Amino acid sequence: MTYLNVSDVTLSFGGLNALTNVNMHIEKGLITSIIGPNGAGKTSILNCISGFYHPTKGDISYGGKNLTHASPHEISSMGIARAFQNLELFRGLSVLDNLLLARHSKLDYNFFQALVFWGKASRVESENRAYVEDVIDFMELEPYRKSLVGNLSYGVQKKVEVARALTLDPDLLLLDEPMAGMNVEEKEDIVRFIMDIQKERGVTVVLVEHDLGVVMDISDRIHVLDFGQLIGSGTPAEVAANQKVIEAYIGEE
Numbered sequence: 001m002t003y004l005n006v007s008d009v010t011l012s013f014g015g016l017n018a019l020t021n022v023n024m025h026i027e028k029g030l031i032t033s034i035i036g037p038n039g040a041g042k043t044s045i046l047n048c049i050s051g052f053y054h055p056t057k058g059d060i061s062y063g064g065k066n067l068t069h070a071s072p073h074e075i076s077s078m079g080i081a082r083a084f085q086n087l088e089l090f091r092g093l094s095v096l097d098n099l100l101l102a103r104h105s106k107l108d109y110n111f112f113q114a115l116v117f118w119g120k121a122s123r124v125e126s127e128n129r130a131y132v133e134d135v136i137d138f139m140e141l142e143p144y145r146k147s148l149v150g151n152l153s154y155g156v157q158k159k160v161e162v163a164r165a166l167t168l169d170p171d172l173l174l175l176d177e178p179m180a181g182m183n184v185e186e187k188e189d190i191v192r193f194i195m196d197i198q199k200e201r202g203v204t205v206v207l208v209e210h211d212l213g214v215v216m217d218i219s220d221r222i223h224v225l226d227f228g229q230l231i232g233s234g235t236p237a238e239v240a241a242n243q244k245v246i247e248a249y250i251g252e253e
């Protein structure tokens, strides 16, 4: 079942097309990876889906709603969360505070209720707290909950970044190179969490990743971009046998 539909999307910066007439269908409940050589347009497509860029041409719809011109905040409230390639965490705050702050953007009580911290506000606040504690538990971040993010290893910070996105209770999670800069053990760890996020929490995952071994292992579907164009889509086996994809990767070496 198509869930997120990228339809004929072009994204131009002056004379340069970062994306050209890209069509991509993301199915609900699956792990879909977007791969391609450097500069192929992978982050650009995530930026379009999450509202940081708006396509120059084409449409993006999600669960039947058009989000082409929606803001990042509107898109996040539709159930799409993103973990960033460059960490978007507050380094001087603890893991717990970072996650509470992220979760806070979902609060639906108004300023005056918050001020007196009474009634609905206090109920919502304790629900948020419980939700964040559940994410800490799920991501096995308990040993670090009071640690300042800036003092943690890069691998743990990347995990906190994924946890930050999870506190938004997403239906769709966009992960931009969650394994970049990680050692083998850290990679194995985060791969396990990505698979659990899909299976146990029922979240649809879109993954941008350079590690082709990992991508082939965990993806249900793969889309391949090269110079801003979609050159292949399908299961890992289909993509691995695609001549255009093979050439794009050989050309990169």
Ligand SMILES: Nc1ncnc2c1ncn2[C@@H]1O[C@H](COP(=O)(O)OP(=O)(O)OP(=O)(O)O)[C@@H](O)[C@H]1O
Pocket: 013, 016, 017, 018, 036, 037, 038, 039, 040, 041, 042, 043, 044, 045
């Ligand atoms: N804000 C911008 N202004 C101008 N050009 C941009 C901008 N963002 C991206 N580009 C260009 O668009 C093209 C695609 O970039 P993008 O970051 O999407 O590629 P990528 O596949 O994510 O690359 P990488 O694997 O290196 O992260 C590149 O040529 C890049 O220089």
